[in-house]
Amino acid sequence: MSDLLERLRGRGWRMTAQRRVVAEVLAGDHVHLTADEVHARAVAKLPEISRATVYNTLGELVTLGEVLEVSTDKRAKRYDPNAHRPHHHLVCAQCGSIRDVHPTGNPMADLPDSERFGFTVSDVEVTYRGICPNCAKA
Amino acid sequence: MSDLLERLRGRGWRMTAQRRVVAEVLAGDHVHLTADEVHARAVAKLPEISRATVYNTLGELVTLGEVLEVSTDKRAKRYDPNAHRPHHHLVCAQCGSIRDVHPTGNPMADLPDSERFGFTVSDVEVTYRGICPNCAKA
DNA sequence: ACTTGACTTAGACAAAGTCCAGTGTACGTT
DNA sequence: AACGTACACTGGACTTTGTCTAAGTCAAGT
Numbered sequence: 001m002s003d004l005l006e007r008l009r010g011r012g013w014r015m016t017a018q019r020r021v022v023a024e025v026l027a028g029d030h031v032h033l034t035a036d037e038v039h040a041r042a043v044a045k046l047p048e049i050s051r052a053t054v055y056n057t058l059g060e061l062v063t064l065g066e067v068l069e070v071s072t073d074k075r076a077k078r079y080d081p082n083a084h085r086p087h088h089h090l091v092c093a094q095c096g097s098i099r100d101v102h103p104t105g106n107p108m109a110d111l112p113d114s115e116r117f118g119f120t121v122s123d124v125e126v127t128y129r130g131i132c133p134n135c136a137k138a
Numbered sequence: 139m140s141d142l143l144e145r146l147r148g149r150g151w152r153m154t155a156q157r158r159v160v161a162e163v164l165a166g167d168h169v170h171l172t173a174d175e176v177h178a179r180a181v182a183k184l185p186e187i188s189r190a191t192v193y194n195t196l197g198e199l200v201t202l203g204e205v206l207e208v209s210t211d212k213r214a215k216r217y218d219p220n221a222h223r224p225h226h227h228l229v230c231a232q233c234g235s236i237r238d239v240h241p242t243g244n245p246m247a248d249l250p251d252s253e254r255f256g257f258t259v260s261d262v263e264v265t266y267r268g269i270c271p272n273c274a275k276a
Numbered sequence: 277a278c279t280t281g282a283c284t285t286a287g288a289c290a291a292a293g294t295c296c297a298g299t300g301t302a303c304g305t306t
Numbered sequence: 307a308a309c310g311t312a313c314a315c316t317g318g319a320c321t322t323t324g325t326c327t328a329a330g331t332c333a334a335g336t
Contacts, residue, residue, distance in 0.1 A: 101255075
Protein backbone atom coordinates (compact mmCIF):
# COMPACT_ATOMS: atom_id res chain seq x y z
CA MET A 1 0.00 0.00 0.00
CA SER A 2 2.84 2.42 0.52
CA ASP A 3 3.77 1.35 -3.00
CA LEU A 4 0.69 3.34 -3.92
CA LEU A 5 2.20 6.43 -2.31
CA GLU A 6 5.47 5.62 -4.09
CA ARG A 7 3.76 5.40 -7.43
CA LEU A 8 1.96 8.64 -6.86
CA ARG A 9 5.10 10.48 -5.89
CA GLY A 10 6.71 9.04 -8.98
CA ARG A 11 4.01 10.67 -11.04
CA GLY A 12 4.82 14.07 -9.67
CA TRP A 13 2.20 14.20 -6.99
CA ARG A 14 2.76 16.64 -4.20
CA MET A 15 2.42 14.56 -1.07
CA THR A 16 0.04 16.20 1.36
CA ALA A 17 -1.46 14.97 4.60
CA GLN A 18 -4.90 14.93 2.96
CA ARG A 19 -3.88 12.77 0.06
CA ARG A 20 -2.04 10.41 2.33
CA VAL A 21 -5.16 10.00 4.44
CA VAL A 22 -7.39 9.32 1.45
CA ALA A 23 -4.96 6.75 0.14
CA GLU A 24 -4.83 5.10 3.56
CA VAL A 25 -8.60 4.91 3.80
CA LEU A 26 -8.84 3.23 0.42
CA ALA A 27 -6.07 0.80 1.18
CA GLY A 28 -7.51 0.11 4.61
CA ASP A 29 -9.95 -2.59 3.76
CA HIS A 30 -11.26 -3.84 0.49
CA VAL A 31 -14.76 -2.52 0.77
CA HIS A 32 -16.29 -0.42 -1.98
CA LEU A 33 -16.82 2.91 -0.31
CA THR A 34 -18.85 5.86 -1.49
CA ALA A 35 -17.17 9.25 -1.65
CA ASP A 36 -18.98 10.30 1.49
CA GLU A 37 -17.87 7.22 3.35
CA VAL A 38 -14.32 7.91 2.32
CA HIS A 39 -14.76 11.43 3.58
CA ALA A 40 -16.18 10.24 6.89
CA ARG A 41 -13.25 7.91 7.47
CA ALA A 42 -10.78 10.52 6.37
CA VAL A 43 -12.24 13.01 8.82
CA ALA A 44 -11.66 10.50 11.60
CA LYS A 45 -7.96 10.65 10.88
CA LEU A 46 -7.65 14.28 9.90
CA PRO A 47 -10.58 16.29 11.19
CA GLU A 48 -10.20 19.39 9.06
CA ILE A 49 -10.13 17.66 5.69
CA SER A 50 -12.80 19.06 3.39
CA ARG A 51 -15.28 17.29 1.22
CA ALA A 52 -14.02 18.99 -1.91
CA THR A 53 -10.54 17.65 -1.33
CA VAL A 54 -11.79 14.11 -0.97
CA TYR A 55 -13.74 14.41 -4.21
CA ASN A 56 -10.76 15.94 -5.98
CA THR A 57 -8.37 13.31 -4.72
CA LEU A 58 -10.66 10.45 -5.65
CA GLY A 59 -11.10 11.96 -9.08
CA GLU A 60 -7.35 12.18 -9.53
CA LEU A 61 -6.84 8.61 -8.40
CA VAL A 62 -9.42 7.49 -10.93
CA THR A 63 -7.75 9.48 -13.69
CA LEU A 64 -4.41 7.94 -12.82
CA GLY A 65 -6.00 4.51 -12.97
CA GLU A 66 -5.16 3.68 -9.37
CA VAL A 67 -8.78 3.35 -8.33
CA LEU A 68 -11.91 2.32 -10.20
CA GLU A 69 -15.18 4.16 -10.15
CA VAL A 70 -18.04 1.72 -9.82
CA SER A 71 -21.56 2.87 -10.43
CA THR A 72 -23.96 0.12 -9.68
CA ASP A 73 -27.36 1.68 -9.80
CA LYS A 74 -27.49 2.78 -6.24
CA ARG A 75 -27.30 6.44 -5.55
CA ALA A 76 -23.66 7.20 -5.15
CA LYS A 77 -20.58 6.16 -7.04
CA ARG A 78 -18.31 3.77 -5.21
CA TYR A 79 -14.56 3.55 -5.34
CA ASP A 80 -12.73 0.31 -5.82
CA PRO A 81 -9.08 0.32 -4.80
CA ASN A 82 -8.48 -3.04 -6.44
CA ALA A 83 -7.82 -1.50 -9.84
CA HIS A 84 -4.87 -3.59 -10.90
CA ARG A 85 -6.51 -6.97 -11.09
CA PRO A 86 -9.33 -6.98 -13.65
CA HIS A 87 -12.60 -8.08 -12.12
CA HIS A 88 -16.33 -7.56 -12.18
CA HIS A 89 -19.01 -7.03 -9.58
CA LEU A 90 -21.81 -8.83 -7.84
CA VAL A 91 -24.33 -6.48 -6.28
CA CYS A 92 -27.09 -7.14 -3.80
CA ALA A 93 -30.26 -5.61 -5.21
CA GLN A 94 -31.55 -5.09 -1.72
CA CYS A 95 -28.77 -3.75 0.49
CA GLY A 96 -26.42 -2.60 -2.24
CA SER A 97 -23.39 -4.46 -0.95
CA ILE A 98 -20.77 -5.34 -3.54
CA ARG A 99 -18.33 -8.22 -4.01
CA ASP A 100 -15.59 -8.53 -6.56
CA VAL A 101 -15.97 -11.58 -8.79
CA HIS A 102 -13.90 -13.18 -11.52
CA PRO A 103 -16.10 -14.77 -14.17
CA THR A 104 -14.63 -17.06 -16.76
CA GLY A 105 -14.89 -16.08 -20.40
CA ASN A 106 -14.06 -12.86 -22.17
CA PRO A 107 -17.07 -10.64 -22.76
CA MET A 108 -14.96 -8.33 -24.89
CA ALA A 109 -14.70 -11.07 -27.50
CA ASP A 110 -18.46 -11.59 -27.38
CA LEU A 111 -19.26 -8.32 -29.11
CA PRO A 112 -19.03 -8.86 -32.86
CA ASP A 113 -17.91 -6.03 -35.11
CA SER A 114 -21.40 -5.78 -36.54
CA GLU A 115 -22.62 -4.81 -33.08
CA ARG A 116 -20.05 -2.08 -32.48
CA PHE A 117 -21.61 0.63 -34.63
CA GLY A 118 -18.27 2.23 -35.33
CA PHE A 119 -17.41 2.67 -31.65
CA THR A 120 -13.86 2.16 -30.48
CA VAL A 121 -14.65 -0.17 -27.62
CA SER A 122 -12.11 -0.03 -24.83
CA ASP A 123 -13.70 -1.54 -21.80
CA VAL A 124 -16.37 -3.94 -20.54
CA GLU A 125 -18.02 -3.96 -17.19
CA VAL A 126 -20.13 -6.87 -16.06
CA THR A 127 -22.52 -6.46 -13.16
CA TYR A 128 -24.31 -9.42 -11.67
CA ARG A 129 -27.33 -8.68 -9.54
CA GLY A 130 -29.00 -10.79 -6.94
CA ILE A 131 -29.81 -11.12 -3.28
CA CYS A 132 -27.03 -11.61 -0.78
CA PRO A 133 -27.26 -14.37 1.86
CA ASN A 134 -27.81 -11.78 4.52
CA CYS A 135 -30.83 -10.16 2.88
CA ALA A 136 -32.16 -13.56 1.76
CA LYS A 137 -32.72 -14.76 5.31
CA ALA A 138 -34.42 -11.53 6.41
CA MET B 139 -47.60 -0.18 -27.63
CA SER B 140 -51.18 -0.06 -26.50
CA ASP B 141 -50.50 -3.65 -25.47
CA LEU B 142 -48.43 -1.98 -22.78
CA LEU B 143 -51.49 -0.13 -21.55
CA GLU B 144 -53.44 -3.39 -21.76
CA ARG B 145 -50.90 -5.21 -19.67
CA LEU B 146 -50.89 -2.45 -17.10
CA ARG B 147 -54.64 -2.40 -16.81
CA GLY B 148 -54.49 -6.15 -16.46
CA ARG B 149 -52.29 -5.69 -13.45
CA GLY B 150 -54.81 -3.50 -11.72
CA TRP B 151 -53.39 -0.19 -12.73
CA ARG B 152 -55.74 2.71 -12.55
CA MET B 153 -55.50 4.35 -15.95
CA THR B 154 -54.87 8.08 -15.62
CA ALA B 155 -53.99 10.70 -18.17
CA GLN B 156 -50.57 11.10 -16.60
CA ARG B 157 -49.69 7.45 -16.79
CA ARG B 158 -50.88 7.23 -20.33
CA VAL B 159 -48.66 10.13 -21.28
CA VAL B 160 -45.59 8.65 -19.63
CA ALA B 161 -46.19 5.34 -21.37
CA GLU B 162 -46.57 7.12 -24.69
CA VAL B 163 -43.35 9.01 -24.25
CA LEU B 164 -41.45 5.83 -23.53
CA ALA B 165 -42.98 3.99 -26.43
CA GLY B 166 -42.44 6.96 -28.69
CA ASP B 167 -38.92 6.31 -29.84
CA HIS B 168 -36.32 3.92 -28.66
CA VAL B 169 -33.95 6.36 -27.10
CA HIS B 170 -32.75 5.96 -23.55
CA LEU B 171 -34.22 8.95 -21.80
CA THR B 172 -33.42 10.34 -18.38
CA ALA B 173 -36.27 10.92 -15.95
CA ASP B 174 -36.07 14.62 -16.63
CA GLU B 175 -36.22 14.13 -20.35
CA VAL B 176 -39.28 11.97 -19.91
CA HIS B 177 -40.77 14.69 -17.79
CA ALA B 178 -40.01 17.35 -20.39
CA ARG B 179 -41.69 15.37 -23.13
CA ALA B 180 -44.62 14.52 -20.92
CA VAL B 181 -45.13 18.19 -20.12
CA ALA B 182 -45.36 18.88 -23.83
CA LYS B 183 -48.38 16.64 -24.00
CA LEU B 184 -49.91 17.36 -20.63
CA PRO B 185 -48.63 20.66 -19.25
CA GLU B 186 -49.62 20.24 -15.63
CA ILE B 187 -47.97 16.88 -15.03
CA SER B 188 -45.63 17.05 -12.07
CA ARG B 189 -42.12 15.77 -11.70
CA ALA B 190 -43.06 13.57 -8.77
CA THR B 191 -45.63 11.77 -10.86
CA VAL B 192 -43.16 11.04 -13.60
CA TYR B 193 -40.70 9.64 -11.09
CA ASN B 194 -43.39 7.56 -9.43
CA THR B 195 -44.67 6.20 -12.70
CA LEU B 196 -41.22 5.33 -13.96
CA GLY B 197 -40.51 3.59 -10.68
CA GLU B 198 -43.70 1.57 -10.99
CA LEU B 199 -42.94 0.59 -14.57
CA VAL B 200 -39.52 -0.60 -13.48
CA THR B 201 -41.01 -2.61 -10.62
CA LEU B 202 -43.45 -4.22 -13.01
CA GLY B 203 -40.58 -5.11 -15.30
CA GLU B 204 -41.99 -3.14 -18.23
CA VAL B 205 -39.06 -0.77 -18.38
CA LEU B 206 -35.39 -1.15 -17.49
CA GLU B 207 -33.40 1.26 -15.42
CA VAL B 208 -29.99 1.76 -16.92
CA SER B 209 -27.32 3.48 -14.93
CA THR B 210 -24.26 3.98 -16.99
CA ASP B 211 -22.05 6.15 -14.87
CA LYS B 212 -23.35 9.45 -16.05
CA ARG B 213 -25.32 11.45 -13.60
CA ALA B 214 -28.89 10.43 -14.16
CA LYS B 215 -30.53 7.07 -14.52
CA ARG B 216 -31.93 6.32 -17.95
CA TYR B 217 -35.02 4.35 -18.81
CA ASP B 218 -35.07 1.69 -21.47
CA PRO B 219 -38.50 0.72 -22.77
CA ASN B 220 -37.08 -2.27 -24.61
CA ALA B 221 -37.36 -4.51 -21.56
CA HIS B 222 -38.71 -7.63 -23.20
CA ARG B 223 -35.80 -8.41 -25.48
CA PRO B 224 -32.69 -9.10 -23.42
CA HIS B 225 -29.84 -6.88 -24.48
CA HIS B 226 -26.86 -4.99 -23.19
CA HIS B 227 -25.43 -1.53 -23.67
CA LEU B 228 -22.65 0.26 -25.45
CA VAL B 229 -21.92 3.65 -24.00
CA CYS B 230 -19.82 6.50 -25.33
CA ALA B 231 -17.44 7.55 -22.60
CA GLN B 232 -17.42 11.06 -23.95
CA CYS B 233 -20.94 12.12 -24.89
CA GLY B 234 -22.84 9.49 -22.93
CA SER B 235 -24.92 8.24 -25.83
CA ILE B 236 -26.17 4.68 -25.55
CA ARG B 237 -26.84 1.89 -28.04
CA ASP B 238 -28.45 -1.45 -27.42
CA VAL B 239 -26.22 -4.37 -28.36
CA HIS B 240 -26.61 -8.13 -28.48
CA PRO B 241 -23.35 -9.88 -27.63
CA THR B 242 -22.93 -13.57 -28.23
CA GLY B 243 -22.30 -15.82 -25.26
CA ASN B 244 -24.06 -16.10 -21.95
CA PRO B 245 -22.33 -14.20 -19.17
CA MET B 246 -24.67 -15.75 -16.62
CA ALA B 247 -23.04 -19.11 -17.25
CA ASP B 248 -19.61 -17.57 -16.80
CA LEU B 249 -19.97 -17.05 -13.08
CA PRO B 250 -19.03 -20.29 -11.32
CA ASP B 251 -20.74 -21.25 -8.09
CA SER B 252 -17.54 -20.66 -6.20
CA GLU B 253 -17.75 -17.02 -7.21
CA ARG B 254 -21.32 -16.48 -6.09
CA PHE B 255 -20.73 -16.17 -2.37
CA GLY B 256 -24.16 -17.49 -1.50
CA PHE B 257 -25.95 -14.84 -3.57
CA THR B 258 -29.05 -15.77 -5.50
CA VAL B 259 -27.99 -14.28 -8.81
CA SER B 260 -30.88 -13.24 -10.99
CA ASP B 261 -29.54 -10.86 -13.56
CA VAL B 262 -26.47 -9.77 -15.49
CA GLU B 263 -25.83 -6.44 -17.08
CA VAL B 264 -22.96 -5.94 -19.48
CA THR B 265 -21.81 -2.44 -20.31
CA TYR B 266 -19.30 -1.82 -23.06
CA ARG B 267 -17.54 1.52 -23.03
CA GLY B 268 -15.78 3.31 -25.81
CA ILE B 269 -15.83 6.32 -28.07
CA CYS B 270 -18.60 6.75 -30.59
CA PRO B 271 -17.79 7.64 -34.22
CA ASN B 272 -19.14 11.11 -33.70
CA CYS B 273 -16.88 11.94 -30.76
CA ALA B 274 -13.93 10.17 -32.38
CA LYS B 275 -13.76 12.56 -35.30
CA ALA B 276 -13.98 15.67 -33.11
C1' DA C 277 14.80 30.14 4.73
C1' DC C 278 12.30 31.76 0.62
C1' DT C 279 9.35 31.50 -3.15
C1' DT C 280 6.00 29.76 -5.90
C1' DG C 281 2.51 27.37 -7.76
C1' DA C 282 -0.01 23.44 -6.66
C1' DC C 283 -3.22 22.14 -2.96
C1' DT C 284 -6.87 22.89 0.41
C1' DT C 285 -10.79 25.11 2.60
C1' DA C 286 -15.52 26.55 3.48
C1' DG C 287 -19.42 27.48 1.76
C1' DA C 288 -22.44 28.53 -2.04
C1' DC C 289 -24.42 26.31 -5.84
C1' DA C 290 -26.46 22.70 -8.98
C1' DA C 291 -28.67 18.46 -10.38
C1' DA C 292 -31.27 14.37 -9.42
C1' DG C 293 -34.42 12.43 -6.72
C1' DT C 294 -37.72 11.82 -2.54
C1' DC C 295 -41.45 13.05 0.60
C1' DC C 296 -45.64 14.96 2.22
C1' DA C 297 -50.13 17.27 2.98
C1' DG C 298 -53.77 18.59 0.52
C1' DT C 299 -56.66 18.02 -3.66
C1' DG C 300 -58.51 15.51 -7.45
C1' DT C 301 -60.34 11.50 -9.99
C1' DA C 302 -61.05 6.47 -11.87
C1' DC C 303 -63.83 2.94 -11.23
C1' DG C 304 -66.77 -0.41 -8.62
C1' DT C 305 -71.22 -0.11 -6.47
C1' DT C 306 -75.78 1.31 -6.20
C1' DA D 307 -76.19 8.21 -13.84
C1' DA D 308 -74.56 9.54 -9.29
C1' DC D 309 -71.76 8.35 -5.30
C1' DG D 310 -68.01 7.18 -2.33
C1' DT D 311 -63.60 5.84 -1.61
C1' DA D 312 -59.19 4.38 -2.28
C1' DC D 313 -55.75 5.45 -5.18
C1' DA D 314 -53.32 8.93 -7.78
C1' DC D 315 -51.57 13.70 -8.64
C1' DT D 316 -49.67 18.29 -7.43
C1' DG D 317 -46.37 21.59 -5.90
C1' DG D 318 -43.09 22.71 -3.10
C1' DA D 319 -39.84 21.83 0.44
C1' DC D 320 -36.20 18.84 1.42
C1' DT D 321 -32.16 15.55 0.87
C1' DT D 322 -28.29 13.66 -1.27
C1' DT D 323 -24.48 13.74 -4.26
C1' DG D 324 -21.38 16.27 -6.44
C1' DT D 325 -19.07 20.74 -8.46
C1' DC D 326 -17.13 25.39 -8.30
C1' DT D 327 -14.68 29.39 -6.61
C1' DA D 328 -11.98 32.81 -4.16
C1' DA D 329 -8.90 33.18 -0.78
C1' DG D 330 -5.58 31.15 2.19
C1' DT D 331 -1.83 27.46 3.01
C1' DC D 332 2.03 24.59 2.44
C1' DA D 333 5.41 21.02 -0.04
C1' DA D 334 9.42 21.06 -2.32
C1' DG D 335 13.11 22.97 -5.20
C1' DT D 336 16.74 26.44 -4.80
